[in-house]
Amino acid sequence: MSDAVPQSDSPDAQHALDALVGAWMNLPDVAEALGIDVKRVRGLVADRRIIGVRRGERGVFQVPAAFLVDGEDGTEVLPSLRGTLMVLGDVGMSDAEVLRWLFEPEESIGTAPVEALRSGRTHEVRRVAQALA
Structure with missing residues (x-):
């Protein structure tokens, strides 16, 4: 992982993550976008189908908007996200570390992993993620 992003939960680390x-x-905005209730969105978080972090002075839990994509039936969670989150969790990354890894440009992929996932390059991203172990 790059030294450009602080590795702690410090304000500097949060600012760097925000920039990425x-x-x-x-969660209410995610629920509205997906056309489901907030309770179901919390279930998506609990099932690790989507992740986020607490942000700001009030510590509101938020998820990256890039995790939602247009699907055949409207907005949906990026389909390749869950399996990728499982791989990254298996290598021992915290949710904040996973977010940094997904959004930082990855030299071996040529772009940020989340962008590669959004463009259908799931196997390539997961292969690189597995190599982190």
Whole structure:
């Protein structure tokens, strides 16, 4: 992982993560985008189908907007995200570390892993993620 992003939960680390991720959504906004209730979104978080972090002075839990994509039936969670989150969890990364890894440019992929996932390059991203172990 790059030294460009602080590795702690310090304000500097949060600011660096914010700069990488860009747009964030709170759970009610995710629920509205997906057309489901907030309880179901909390279930998605509990099942690790989507992750986020607490942000800001009030510590509101938010997820990156990039995790939502247009699907055949409307907005959906990026389908390749869950398996990728499982791989990264298996290598021992915290959710904040996973987010940094997903949004930092990865030299071996040629882009940020989340962008590669959004463009359908799931196997390539997971192969690189597994090599982190």
